[in-house]
Amino acid sequence: xxxxxxxKNISKTFGEVAALHDVNFEVGDNExxxxxxxxxxxxxxxxxxxxxxxxxxxxxxxxxxGAPLEHFSVARAHAIGIEVVYQERALADKQSLWRNIFMGRxxxxxxxxxxxxxxxxxxxxxxxxxxxxxxxxxTTESTVKTFSGGERQGVAITRALYFRAELVILDEPTMxxxxxxxxxxxxxxxxxxxAGKSAIFIDHNIFHVYPVAxxxxxxxRGTIAGQFMKNELTLQELTDRLYDVAKTGNLKT
Amino acid sequence: xxxxxIARPLSKTAxxxxxxxxxxxxxxxxxxxxxxxxxxxxxxxxxPRTFLSKEIYVSFMSTTPYFALIAIPLxxxxxxxxxxxxxxxxxxxxxxxxxxxxxxxxxxWLGFFACLVCGLIAGLVNGMIVVKFxxxxxxxxIGTWYLWRGVVLVxxxxxxxxxxxxxxxxxxxxxxxxxxxxxxMQFFWTIGVGAIIWFFLNRHRFGAHVYLTGDNIESARLMxxxxxxxxxxxxxxxxxxxxxxxxxxxxxxxxxWPTLGDGYQLxxxxxxxxxxxxxxxxxxxxxxxxxxxxxxxxxxxxIVASGLTNFWTQLIYGLIIVASVSIQTLLGRKLx
Ligand SMILES: Nc1ncnc2c1ncn2[C@@H]1O[C@H](COP(=O)(O)OP(=O)(O)OP(=O)(O)O)[C@@H](O)[C@H]1O
Ligand SMILES: [Mg+2]
Numbered sequence: 001x002x003x004x005x006x007x008k009n010i011s012k013t014f015g016e017v018a019a020l021h022d023v024n025f026e027v028g029d030n031e032x033x034x035x036x037x038x039x040x041x042x043x044x045x046x047x048x049x050x051x052x053x054x055x056x057x058x059x060x061x062x063x064x065x066g067a068p069l070e071h072f073s074v075a076r077a078h079a080i081g082i083e084v085v086y087q088e089r090a091l092a093d094k095q096s097l098w099r100n101i102f103m104g105r106x107x108x109x110x111x112x113x114x115x116x117x118x119x120x121x122x123x124x125x126x127x128x129x130x131x132x133x134x135x136x137x138x139t140t141e142s143t144v145k146t147f148s149g150g151e152r153q154g155v156a157i158t159r160a161l162y163f164r165a166e167l168v169i170l171d172e173p174t175m176x177x178x179x180x181x182x183x184x185x186x187x188x189x190x191x192x193x194x195a196g197k198s199a200i201f202i203d204h205n206i207f208h209v210y211p212v213a214x215x216x217x218x219x220x221r222g223t224i225a226g227q228f229m230k231n232e233l234t235l236q237e238l239t240d241r242l243y244d245v246a247k248t249g250n251l252k253t
Numbered sequence: 254x255x256x257x258x259i260a261r262p263l264s265k266t267a268x269x270x271x272x273x274x275x276x277x278x279x280x281x282x283x284x285x286x287x288x289x290x291x292x293x294x295x296x297x298x299x300x301p302r303t304f305l306s307k308e309i310y311v312s313f314m315s316t317t318p319y320f321a322l323i324a325i326p327l328x329x330x331x332x333x334x335x336x337x338x339x340x341x342x343x344x345x346x347x348x349x350x351x352x353x354x355x356x357x358x359x360x361x362w363l364g365f366f367a368c369l370v371c372g373l374i375a376g377l378v379n380g381m382i383v384v385k386f387x388x389x390x391x392x393x394x395i396g397t398w399y400l401w402r403g404v405v406l407v408x409x410x411x412x413x414x415x416x417x418x419x420x421x422x423x424x425x426x427x428x429x430x431x432x433x434x435x436x437x438m439q440f441f442w443t444i445g446v447g448a449i450i451w452f453f454l455n456r457h458r459f460g461a462h463v464y465l466t467g468d469n470i471e472s473a474r475l476m477x478x479x480x481x482x483x484x485x486x487x488x489x490x491x492x493x494x495x496x497x498x499x500x501x502x503x504x505x506x507x508x509x510w511p512t513l514g515d516g517y518q519l520x521x522x523x524x525x526x527x528x529x530x531x532x533x534x535x536x537x538x539x540x541x542x543x544x545x546x547x548x549x550x551x552x553x554x555x556i557v558a559s560g561l562t563n564f565w566t567q568l569i570y571g572l573i574i575v576a577s578v579s580i581q582t583l584l585g586r587k588l589x
Contacts, residue, residue: 051475052477053474073477074475074476077477078477084475086475088471089472090471090472090475091469092464092465092472092535093468093469095464095465099461099464099465103465103476103478104465104473104477104478105476105477106458112458113456113458114455114457114460116456
């Protein structure tokens with residue numbers, strides 16, 4: 001199997017805090033990788049390196065489809081097809097729905113002039129399809145501040161969906177969602193698999209991760225504690241081993 | 254992949270209808286127009302002789318641009334969540350550029366060009382200090398406010414410069430001439446600057462990023478907005494336009510005083526906040542600032558016309574700033 005993404009010897013230090021230490025991590029073609037780990041393990045930091053938001057410490061290497069990524073930035077990540085649903089949702093509360101959908105990569109015509117008409121039309125389409133906002137209460141002009149948690153997550157997911165990605169990263173997408181909303185988020189992960197794309201799925205609930213992931217990677221205090229293919233392990237065995245990780249920092253594989 | 258798979262349920266909470274949505278969306282703009290009308294009617298009643306003559310309106314259109322011109326780009330900076338207090342000194346710093354180049358070359362046009370370049374540099378410096386060093390803009394621009402004023406005083410040694418030479422060039426007519434012998438050109442410049450900046454704020458990627466930066470800087474960064482560049486550009490535009498406004502004032506008065514700009518701080522900032530731009534960043538309109546500038550200008554004229562001393566102006570502008578930001582904050586909580 002080929003890899004869409006490979007990270008070799010990646011470290012990231014914030015001042016005194018070593019958030020990641022010598023991490024080797026990869027995502028295969030059409031593979032769903034479940035990423036587990038305690039609070040503060042470094043999951044979001046890893047994600048933000050993949051999206052070009054953080055620069056890793058020197059010495060490591062990130063490869064995209066086998067080629068090294070240099071001078072990496074959020075814009076580059078978007079351009080090559082990496083989409084993220086961030087843990088913090090990354091919305092702008094006082095702005096309209098359409099401005100949130102196209103945040104940071106507005107559709108423009110010549111010279112950077114906003115194509116407002118097209119962005120509104122696309123948003124309206126997405127509202128009726130992907131987001132399912134059919135109530136007249138929400139329009140393309142609504143500010144997202146008034147949206148419920150599920151609606152906000154819908155916006156964040158739809159945004160990732162709209163810009164057809166090769167690799168979708170979901171950082172705790174089920175956080176704070178109801179059971180039915182959670183199921184939709186999981187279905188979204190399955191739809192990525194079905195469409196032949198890859199994903200990294202981060203969640204604290206192994207009952208969410210286990211059913212949709214092909215491979216599970218456990219991060220502990222900034223290092224990879226272990227990883228295994230899902231079919232090597234039952235859910236019960238996984239649960240037991242995660243307790244061990246918490247105690248020993250190592251995953252028996 | 255089927256997009257229906259992540260369909261969201263209908264929102265169960267009924268929200269308000271389209272009329273109320275329109276009112277809420279444009280509440281601030283409608284409010285500011287209402288305030289303008291009320292102020293005008295009050296002055297018509299209070300000082301009918303002054304406010305029924307055309308002179309007051311001509312003087313209005315001539316002097317309001319002094320600060321309205323700057324209030325318009327300042328709106329951008331405040332929407333990004335920053336503030337610039339140095340623009341009054343930058344007005345004068347730009348004119349030092351004019352002074353030096355004009356004295357050296359005898360060319361009004363070259364002097365004018367130097368003036369704009371100085372303003373641009375001063376704005377760029379503000380932006381760099383805020384973005385590259387991470388100094389809060391409130392502190393940074395209090396610093397540069399004194400810095401540029403100091404540079405002005407050292408270079409000019411406190412002496413001014415006659416500007417009559419400008420009247421021999423077309424530049425004077427272009428900048429502060431009278432259309433039909435009546436309407437001051439600076440009024441049209443204010444409309445022009447307002448229209449251009451309106452376009453960039455509302456219909457250009459730059460403006461979209463201005464709003465995003467001020468609304469939630471972290472989200473904007475995560476989604477790839479170059480927030481540093483956005484802020485630097487906003488500060489630079491204020492510097493450029495402040496220098497232009499400095500030239501307008503000097504050309505109109507036919508004299509450049511090194512103290513130029515003093516006294517416009519309050520009116521400029523009051524215009525932006527009265528116009529509904531949020532102190533917290535993320536929202537604001539050019540239309541609001543434009544109308545508010547003329548309200549402030551009217552109040553200025555009204556104070557003089559109604560025989561109050563100039564001592565009242567500070568009190569009144571101070572009150573306007575405090576009241577408008579307070580009302581905005583309260584409304585902001587209610588309307589969203
Ligand atoms: N910008 C930053 N500056 C300083 N320290 C940071 C920064 N971002 C993360 N850290 C630190 O790095 C460590 C890893 O954080 P990270 O957010 O990656 O954890 P996480 O695994 O996503 O946790 P959670 O499950 O709670 O989201 C933490 O100790 C955190 O405090
Ligand atoms: Mg996290």
